[in-house]
Amino acid sequence: MTVLIQRLGRALAVAIGLAIGLALLVIFVVNRQAPERSDSPPAPMAVAAIEAQPMAFRLEARGHGVARPSETWQAVANVSGRVVERHPALESGTLLREGTLLLALDPSRYELAIAEAEAELTQLESEEANTWRLLDLERQALDLAEQELSRIERLAATGSVSTSQRDAQRRSTVGQRQAVTTLENALALMPAQRERASVRLSQARRDLSDTRFVAPYDLRLGEVEVELHQFVSVGQRLFEADSLAAAEVEARLPFSMVRRLLGSVAPAELPPGSLDLSERIDLDSIEAELELVGAPGVRWEGRVVRVASGLDPATRAVRVVVRVEQPWRDARPPDRPPLQRDMYIRVLLSAPGPEAQLVVPASALHQGELYLADDQDRLVRRPVSVAFQQRDLAVIEAGLAPGERVVLDDMQPAIEGMALSVRRDEAAEARLAARARGEALPGERP
Template identity: 85%
Template sequence: MIGLNQRLGRFLAVVIGLAIGAALLVFFLVNRQAPEHSDSPPAPKVVAVIEAQPLAFRLEARGHGVARPAETWQAVANVSGRVVERHPHLESGTLLREGTLLLALDPSRYELAIAEAEAELTQLEAEEANTRRLLDLERQALDLAEQELSRIERLAATGAVSTSQRDAQRHSTVGQRQAVATLENTLALLPAQRERASVRLAQARRDLADTRFEAPYDLRLGEVDVELHQFVGAGQRLFEADSLAAAEVEARLPFSMVRRLLGRVAPVELEPGTLDLSERIDLDSIDAELELVGAPGVSWEGRVVRVASGLDPATRAVRVVVRVEEPWRDARPPDHPPLQRDMYTRVRLSTSSPVAQLLVPASALHQGELYLADEHDRLVRRPVSVAFQQGDLAVIESGLTPGERVIVDDLQPAIEGMALAPRRDVALEARLTARALGEVTSGERQ
């Protein structure tokens, strides 16, 4: 009985709901209003426009690279010895002036070698002087012997002197000749002995000089691997130091950007047989700016010094080397640190375009078309040819005429011939001019 009542209640609820829905449907049908028809045209669409004008333009190429010193000194021992002197601040990170004595090895062995070589040279000089005096005497004796031999041979020819006397004089003369020849040979060998002694002396002096390590330029020490009283062998690495004179960044830049940039700075005529790239391309006309990644406002001015051989094997990018002179000169750590080893930098190369360019915001392009406002304030969809895009700018090669008004709003829908109410965006035109000249903030670069 209870189940029957429940089923009856559900049935009545459904019937009542259907009746209420039917009543509402009839009510809405009776009170519906017919659509209103208007003969007046739709209101013009308000749009922002800019006037297309040729603008002075700076071509840019952007990339990234890691800083490194332009010159690094790997101090290696050329001679062996015990460390007898070590600069008190010979530690990683220390800055030291040119000419500072950093390290000294025990020089006694090489000082003894110098003294020995100098003594040998002195001895050879004395031997030469003595030999020359003896040679003069022996030559005088030889002259007398030759004269006596001639006299005896004349007498022997007449029978006044025996043959035995003549032979004895001959033997004596030959002995005297041999003595002169021996002394002459000794003198001839002395220059070679002096040369060998001079070489040993020069080598000993060079070895002595190699026991002292003085800073060849203002430098910053890297890793140091030697301690006081330590014995070091020839060829052992001692420490590393970076020059403070200049730093370099090998920037990786897209090939298309570099090709476009360098194409504007190549000389018109080249001398036959020119091989040097700096003669083929005016690298000095390229401005270079480096910015420390992650530290807006920390930047350095540099110059392009060369294009490294080959492309980067991973990205196929061009490797352009930018040099920064005296990166420590204006350093103000921590706000403006110097450009140091392993700093990751953003590199911007730029040069002035030889001709003005028609530029529009890249956002104004719609699948190869620009929306224009004609002289009757009607929408015109114009296909254009884009030479290239640089950042948020598009360089128009053809399809756009100076003075035409380009719509910079995103119209939806964009119907050909629709009525417009153009409003010139002077502020955007000013920003466009600034961006064309490369006058952008660090925040915009990021």
């Protein structure tokens, strides 16, 4: 009996719920309102637009690289000896002027070698003079012997002189001839002996000069590996020094950027037979600006000197070498440090484009389309072909004509043919032209 009552209660609850739901549904249907209809068109959407015009465009290529000195001196001992003189400032990081004596080895061994070679040359000169005098005497004696032999030969022919006397004179004359020939051979060997002695003297003098290490240019010392009174061997590394005349940065830049940039400065016809890239392409027309990464405002002006062989194996980027002359000249540490080894540098290369381009802000592109305003201020969605993008600019290759109005706003929704209220943004046009010329806007990093 209790179970039956419970089942009846649940069924009653379900029936009541259904009844209430049906009642609410009837109420909503009876009281529904039809949608309001308006015969007036929707208000035009207010948008800002610019007028597309060909403008001067400055091509850019951006990349990064590590600074290094243009010339580094690896001082290595060409001769052995004990260090007898060492500059008191011969330490890593020191700046020294050209012509400063940095290091000197014991020169006594090489001074003795020079004295020995000079003495040998003096001796050879004396021997040569004596030999010439002896040769003159021997030639006189030979002339007398030849005359005597001729006289005896005539007498022997008449029987006035014995055969033994004639033979004795012949032997004497041959001996005199041999003496003259010996002296002549000795004189012929004298130039070779003098040359050998001169070579030994020159080598000794070079060895003596190699005992002194003089700064060949203004430099900054790197690692120093030698001390006073230390004995150094031939081939031993002593110290390293970087030239202060110039610094270089081998920047890695995207291939496509470098290709466009070099194409803008290459002549229409390349001179035949030219192998040097600097002769075929005007590298001096490319402006180069370097900036220290992590230190905004620390910049240097440079110039492109060459394009290194091959691409970077890791990034397939082009390796362009940029040189900065006299990087220490205007240094004011710590606000303006000099460009020195191992600094990580951002490089910007730029050159004027060969012709005017149709340029729009990259933000005006919507998945390959531009929003345009037609003559009736209606929205036109136009697919365009983009030649390339540079920073926040897009160069339009096809699909856009000069004088057409490009909508800058990102409209939601963007319905083809919708009415627009177009306002020409002349300030945006001026900013666009300035950016296309490569000019930095106020407060913006170049």
